[in-house]
Amino acid sequence: MEDILKKLTIFVLEDDPTISKFLHVFLSDYFKKVMVKTDNRFSYSDLCDIDVFLLDIEIPFDNGYEVCKRIKTLYPQKPVIFLTAHSQIEDKIKGLELGDEFIPKPFEPLELIARIKNLLKDRYKHHFYLKSVVVDEQIHKIFDRETRTEIPLSKTESKLFFYLFENIDISLSREQIINHVWGESDQTNQANSLNVYINSLRNKIDHEDELIQTIYGYGYKLSAPKE
Template sequence: MSVTLLYVEDDREIGSAVSADLREREYAVRWLESGEGAVEAAAGCQLAILDVMLPGLDGFTVGQRLKRAFPELPVLMLTARASIDDKLQGLDFADDYVTKPFHPDELAARIEVLLRRSGASAAAQLQLKHLLVSDGGQQITGAGGREIVLTGKQFQIFSYLLRHLGQILTKEQIYEAVWGEPYLEGDKTLMVHIRYLREKLELDPAAPEIIETVRGIGYRVRA
């Protein structure tokens, strides 16, 4: 079953071009030219892409209504308004914000990230080098079909990295997402957990391939 995207865009030229591009990328697209009926059309969709400047209801209002009706539905704002205030207003409820003119590849990448984060990605199974990861990290099979079992915190860290596949996450971001409390500079807890995690996941923990260290910034799991 293909992933269905709700797309609200009033500009026909952009709308048809983006819809065509997304269909080429094997998504089913429901394109509306205004926010009217967006909530009804969103039933059964896995993600909503909204333009901000729409006739009638603006994109922010539509987005908030969608979030109220479907709290789990990822919403991506696609807009020609790029001021910081607009971004902040959008990110109050939206999951991501892409400004026009965007490159179609960038839009597709952002959609993929959001879908993966919400667990609606087309790829239920993920091949990371020698690892086969299923169900967002619930099941990990290592080299030679060996199953890898993670502890609670290790799983939380790994699944957080998987949900942000390809993104570099800072130490603070990971620590605060997993432990739910502010990161204190100099805290080695995360480093220790990453070391144990690598011992389980990596072929050679001294030269990690799965969880990459980005020096001075943080960690990344590359797709």
Template sequence: MVHILYIEDESEIGNWVTKDLKERGYDVTWLKSGENAEEYLATVDIAILDIMLPGLDGFSIGKRMKREMQNFPILMLSARTAVEDKIEGLSFADDYLTKPFHPDELAARIDVLLRRFQKNDDILEIQHLKIYTKDLRIIDKNKEEEIQLTGKQYYLFQYFIRHLNQILTKEQLYEGVWGETYIEGDKTLMVHIRYLREKIEENPGKPIIIETIRGIGYRVKQ
């Protein structure tokens, strides 16, 4: 089932759109603000964003999403019809639909974006791991067993997979996973990486999946 992240602060419109999309067979997560919206990226297939929102506006949220996952479809849905708004929206988003709109048109545009971004590479293989990227299920191919991650292990590995082949600093990892500024000397990240390696590495003492880049940070390389 297609999972839609829908961000709209107006209750009347949000209820109507959410109800219509669910009746069409979509799974919808409706948020009234964009706070922590990036946390949903790994579990949804498309985002529909209003522009005028409390806190961060839809433009800022959408740009953040694209920085996190470039190949993720975003549809702007807004009452703002000015050409300059559309131009700004389409500078990062993949479609822009103005209110009022017919629900059939919204559904048609969603379908077009889903076809355009349809992936055939939902399975990622790294060393002895087979990773189903949609729900981050991890299979040990040698043992034919699923590897269960818990808590921060899951979010930490998810962050590595979203930034595959990139060298990530300790600061980037800590801020991306814990949402706080890294303090030099804090052992929290190092401890969690050790626990994660114990789950996914064949030889945690000589890791080949989560590489240590001396003096910089870490990398997961395909």
């Protein structure tokens, strides 16, 4: 989980200068980037690269509940955690209904990290790290490991890649691959197409030619290099 956190950006909304400064320093040891705001004067469209949100409830010009609603409208899959002095049961219920976790102040910093890890565990359990890319097995998408941006694949590229991925470290014949991607009737017609799509995948995800290996006279294999 530590390796995953080091690739993520956390957004902190906290108006108390002492707490916001502490959170910035503390969370920087765990996350790739920590973005701290003390009020709602920010653009929600600029939050597309945020992976986790940590919100206080009482902030100038707005409240954390409303901020959470807008975040969830724009980025429904991204986790929101309330970190607040509002500790009444009705606050906790409302926070959990709108967001994903509720932590009252004062808080233990290590408990905060443990709760974040626990919250993210299910969301990232389908992620497989493959050199410079991250493979999401659940939604069949590939992301750049450093920037966390999606690497766009065509329908055929995706079908080809995930067939290789599902058989990682297994040599697949050209016939097996073509049958899976295009069907048995297209063996002759798609022989050249396979070469084209293999090269396209290599250009997108395998610049060092370490992942997709050619098994000469036979086919291809997706390898999981040791890091």
